[in-house]
Amino acid sequence: MRPAVSPTELSGPFHALATLRGRIAAWRERAYFRWELKRIARDNPHLIDDIGLTKRQVEDEIAKLPFWQR
Structure with a gap:
């Protein structure tokens, strides 16, 4: 979950x-x-099956690498 950011923090660094x-x-x-x-x-x-995914979908998702390892 992303942390909340106040409006004053939405500029610059x-x-x-x-x-x-x-x-x-x-x-x-x-x-x-x-x-x-x-x-x-x-x-x-x-x-x-209970979470509504197929075995193929799970295999595809697990096989994904972080962008720095592609």
Whole structure:
């Protein structure tokens, strides 16, 4: 979840820092989601159907690499 930013922080270096922090947080959330999805697929594959994904969708999502590893 992205941290709240006050309107006074939306200009100059504060805005750039808030944007960078938001992007890093999003990258971390995606990495954690993929790690958790991989764990669920390995340990409890029947739960994949419960969350509405196909095995192919899960495999595709797990296979995604961070942009710096492409």
